[in-house]
Amino acid sequence: MERWAGINHQNLNLLIGLAIGLNLLALSTSRLPMLIRSMSAQGVILGVMPILMEPHADWRVLLVALATIGGKGLFIPGMLRRAMRAVRIDRELEPLIGFVPSLLLGAGGTIAAFALTPLLPLLAEHADSLLVPGALATVITGLILLIGRTEAVAQVCGYIILDNGIYLFGLLLIRAMPLMVEAGVLLDLTVGVFILGIIVDRIQRTFDSLDTRILTTLHE
Amino acid sequence: MKLLLDLILRIDCWLLLAPLLPGIINKVKAWVAGRRGPPVLQLYYDLARLWKKGVVMSTLASPAFVILPALTWVALLSAAMLMPLGPLGAGLTFRGDALVLLYLLALGRFCTVWAAMETGSAFEGMGTVREVSYAVLAEAALIAAVLSLSVQSGSIALATMLGPPLGAGAVLLAAGLFIILLAENCRVPFDDPNTHLELAMIHEAMVLDHSGPPLAAILHGASMKLLLFAVLLVQAVLPIGQLQPLAAAAVLAAGVLGVTVAVGLVESLWARFAFRRVPLLLTTAFLLCLFALLVAWKGGPA
Numbered sequence: 001m002e003r004w005a006g007i008n009h010q011n012l013n014l015l016i017g018l019a020i021g022l023n024l025l026a027l028s029t030s031r032l033p034m035l036i037r038s039m040s041a042q043g044v045i046l047g048v049m050p051i052l053m054e055p056h057a058d059w060r061v062l063l064v065a066l067a068t069i070g071g072k073g074l075f076i077p078g079m080l081r082r083a084m085r086a087v088r089i090d091r092e093l094e095p096l097i098g099f100v101p102s103l104l105l106g107a108g109g110t111i112a113a114f115a116l117t118p119l120l121p122l123l124a125e126h127a128d129s130l131l132v133p134g135a136l137a138t139v140i141t142g143l144i145l146l147i148g149r150t151e152a153v154a155q156v157c158g159y160i161i162l163d164n165g166i167y168l169f170g171l172l173l174i175r176a177m178p179l180m181v182e183a184g185v186l187l188d189l190t191v192g193v194f195i196l197g198i199i200v201d202r203i204q205r206t207f208d209s210l211d212t213r214i215l216t217t218l219h220e
Numbered sequence: 221m222k223l224l225l226d227l228i229l230r231i232d233c234w235l236l237l238a239p240l241l242p243g244i245i246n247k248v249k250a251w252v253a254g255r256r257g258p259p260v261l262q263l264y265y266d267l268a269r270l271w272k273k274g275v276v277m278s279t280l281a282s283p284a285f286v287i288l289p290a291l292t293w294v295a296l297l298s299a300a301m302l303m304p305l306g307p308l309g310a311g312l313t314f315r316g317d318a319l320v321l322l323y324l325l326a327l328g329r330f331c332t333v334w335a336a337m338e339t340g341s342a343f344e345g346m347g348t349v350r351e352v353s354y355a356v357l358a359e360a361a362l363i364a365a366v367l368s369l370s371v372q373s374g375s376i377a378l379a380t381m382l383g384p385p386l387g388a389g390a391v392l393l394a395a396g397l398f399i400i401l402l403a404e405n406c407r408v409p410f411d412d413p414n415t416h417l418e419l420a421m422i423h424e425a426m427v428l429d430h431s432g433p434p435l436a437a438i439l440h441g442a443s444m445k446l447l448l449f450a451v452l453l454v455q456a457v458l459p460i461g462q463l464q465p466l467a468a469a470a471v472l473a474a475g476v477l478g479v480t481v482a483v484g485l486v487e488s489l490w491a492r493f494a495f496r497r498v499p500l501l502l503t504t505a506f507l508l509c510l511f512a513l514l515v516a517w518k519g520g521p522a
Contacts, residue, residue: 107507
């Protein structure tokens, strides 16, 4: 049992490492489909984590895992791809913060997250886990994407990566947090993306572009 | 006497084996494209042919035009002497030889760049600007890689640095070093060694005015640099020091062959990157090596 937990702990850290790698991939890519793909891969990785963390396969944990994989890994990326096809967006992204600067910012944020985590008052059982630095790094990545990209769909991807970071934090409380909260957040997110999938079409029709910088002026 | 013999044998080994690598790369490329391709020994024939030819000198060029390619070649050969070869060890080893290796590589590049500008052609100037601006980023990545090796082994001598195997950072370091290898040797995503289109050339643009024996020195030096980086990559990532001498030699040879084939595959499957995307790839290599450094520093992923 002890050994199993140890191996699982390592696997969990490996998965978090992969998620951090996907963060940097999302920051550096100049293609929208690649951004969506890395976001959905991150969703799947995050969905697998609760199963690894809980030694007893509780039906609630399984449900959260399945809902996360289905929602973040399949449904939301599917919606975004559909929206992309429907409005024939340029696949090339046009960033406000360039790719190299955003990659460097993200890497700096990741390193800072790793450096600052030991200063936080964590429980002893979480001290050597990568969950907290991984969560902080993912939140920072999401913020950089939200600020640095001008395109609506890319900003949605940033928002979902930000949410992935918050979800990673939530995994620390997996035993304490009620299922309803988890389910509610996932539902909100899904509905939000669903609505956006429809709105993107309208934005495109009205403004002939998905550049959110145009949306700052009011019209009659 | 034995030492001298060892050194001579080692030099012969580097000199004779190095031109094999570009031949293998070209063979892999031809194989992927379904052609027969040039023979594996083509570079040897080229070198022999170039050695017999005379040198064409520009009236503007100083004698440095001929001397500097030779200096580049000597710098690269000295760097090769510092690089340990699995069970054989290095030809020359002392504390801090990793730094000397970095500086010798930089010296080689400096000499190539200077020789390229000797003729005063704008063409060479363009090539040197590109070469040096890529080198700034590639060298940062290489220094991060060497630092991570040095931190995880607690030594700055190449022989001990490359000895112990790396833990979780090995994958990061392998990916980073492979990108550095491609950039430093002007292989495909950065530069196309086959192209002779003015706008796209980097290394080829620099050596365009050289001819005869100096060109042979440049070509041979480039192949030695490729072998040097392949050996570095294999030894940094695989735990060669723990194997039996014979097995270690076999693993090293197989690893170098594997890296060479990988370069050939990259070259046939990828296109050259647009210039504005190159810094992104080099920054990625730098970050990979930086994260490998952090992993080595923290002692495992925690």
